[in-house]
Amino acid sequence: MITELLLTDFRSYASARLETTGGPVVLVGPNGAGKTNLLEAISLLTPGRGLRGATAQDMGRREPGEAEGRAWAVSVRLDGDVRLGTGVQGAGAARRVVRIDGEPAPPGRLLDHLRPVWATPEQDRLFSDARAERLRFFDRLVFAADPDHAACVATYEKALRERLRLLIDAEDGRKADPVWVDALEARLADSGARAALSRASALAALQAEVDRRADRPFPQADLGLDGPAERMAADGAAASAIGEMLTAGFRAARSRDGAAGRSLYGPHRTDLTAIHRAQGRPAAEGSSGEQKALVLNLILAQAARLREQAARPLLLLDEAPAHLDEARRAALFDEIDRLGLQAFMTGTEEDLFSALRGRAQFVRVTPGALQA
Numbered sequence: 340m341i342t343e344l345l346l347t348d349f350r351s352y353a354s355a356r357l358e359t360t361g362g363p364v365v366l367v368g369p370n371g372a373g374k375t376n377l378l379e380a381i382s383l384l385t386p387g388r389g390l391r392g393a394t395a396q397d398m399g400r401r402e403p404g405e406a407e408g409r410a411w412a413v414s415v416r417l418d419g420d421v422r423l424g425t426g427v428q429g430a431g432a433a434r435r436v437v438r439i440d441g442e443p444a445p446p447g448r449l450l451d452h453l454r455p456v457w458a459t460p461e462q463d464r465l466f467s468d469a470r471a472e473r474l475r476f477f478d479r480l481v482f483a484a485d486p487d488h489a490a491c492v493a494t495y496e497k498a499l500r501e502r503l504r505l506l507i508d509a510e511d512g513r514k515a516d517p518v519w520v521d522a523l524e525a526r527l528a529d530s531g532a533r534a535a536l537s538r539a540s541a542l543a544a545l546q547a548e549v550d551r552r553a554d555r556p557f558p559q560a561d562l563g564l565d566g567p568a569e570r571m572a573a574d575g576a577a578a579s580a581i582g583e584m585l586t587a588g589f590r591a592a593r594s595r596d597g598a599a600g601r602s603l604y605g606p607h608r609t610d611l612t613a614i615h616r617a618q619g620r621p622a623a624e625g626s627s628g629e630q631k632a633l634v635l636n637l638i639l640a641q642a643a644r645l646r647e648q649a650a651r652p653l654l655l656l657d658e659a660p661a662h663l664d665e666a667r668r669a670a671l672f673d674e675i676d677r678l679g680l681q682a683f684m685t686g687t688e689e690d691l692f693s694a695l696r697g698r699a700q701f702v703r704v705t706p707g708a709l710q711a
């Protein structure tokens with residue numbers, strides 16, 4: 340639980356400080372005031388690029404006319420007095436560093452203290468978006484509960500890029516070393532099989548949470564992973580069997596991948612599917628409000644799952660109530676209460692949060708400043 344947040348030269352904030360009490364925090368302010376910037380700052384207290392997927396260079400505050408962002412820092416105090424911090428050390432620096440209690444630490448260690456989960460307006464079209472976006476969204480859910488998953492996906496993606504380079508070279512008449520291609524495909528099969536197993540077990544756990552929530556006014560989804568490796572994993576296959584299947588698949592795809600200049604086979608092509616249960620239709624056909632409610636239900640299921648693992652979830656909801664009808668809005672707030680979650684929520688109108696009066700801390704956000 341965050342008890343204090345400090346921002347220095349982060350996006351639109353020269354310097355800002357917010358003390359929180361542990362319950363929900365409602366950030367209200369006009370467009371462009373800096374509400375999302377604040378959520379983004381908190382989302383950097385976990386490995387990765389945060390809720391905007393931005394680079395560290397973009398995050399440093401720039402005055403009009405300045406070409407380069409300044410050195411910036413975000414830090415929070417948690418209950419128990421632990422301090423987590425992140426930022427870059429020089430103007431325009433690309434690599435953000437992490438500190439825990441003032442000492443440099445690998446980013447993965449942040450997960451020992453906090454697991455932020457977020458919902459953003461961009462996810463309103465998650466199910467009609469590009470497949471890769473959806474898989475990235477799902478992989479983040481997997482990763483929050485199973486931190487090894489990120490390293491596994493990173494190993495896979497690196498080997499995939501190297502293999503493709505060799506195959507394109509071979510297509511251009513330069514001889515690719517077949518032993519090296521074999522070695523990369525062995526690495527792809529191994530990391531791909533492990534990733535598929537993690538995804539399949541995360542999907543089963545999320546589906547169980549979603550099913551347990553039948554009494555809420557959120558639409559329920561029947562989730563699936565559309566990819567041969569994940570299907571084998573869901574059917575109980577061992578990593579070695581999935582790896583063998585992938586090895587054969589990569590080998591068979593070599594010349595096609597080289598000719599296309601793209602990796603057309605493998606678990607990076609897996610899709611997250613969702614059927615709107617009550618309607619019996621793919622979620623992609625739903626309105627953006629319905630997709631939003633469906634995604635929020637997944638996020639809440641995820642928070643509940645993390646909570647069960649004592650993994651300290653924290654909810655970041657950017658403009659979540661804006662597209663929800665009143666019943667769903669009330670259900671969202673009740674759920675946050677019920678799970679005892681610290682949630683940071685943004686909106687342009689205070690009225691959207693009126694049901695939270697007395698239960699939440701309201702903060703007015705004006706450009707560059709916060710006021711309790």
Ligand SMILES: Nc1ncnc2c1ncn2[C@@H]1O[C@H](COP(=O)(O)OP(=O)(O)OP(=O)(O)O)[C@@H](O)[C@H]1O
Pocket residue numbers: 349350351352368369370371372373374375376377397398399400401402408685687
């Ligand atoms: N690196 C930066 N330096 C200075 N200002 C920045 C930087 N990056 C973004 N901003 C400013 O932050 C503001 C946007 O803030 P933010 O996206 O948090 O707004 P918001 O309150 O969420 O608005 P909305 O309600 O429209 O979503 C813009 O005015 C933008 O110019």
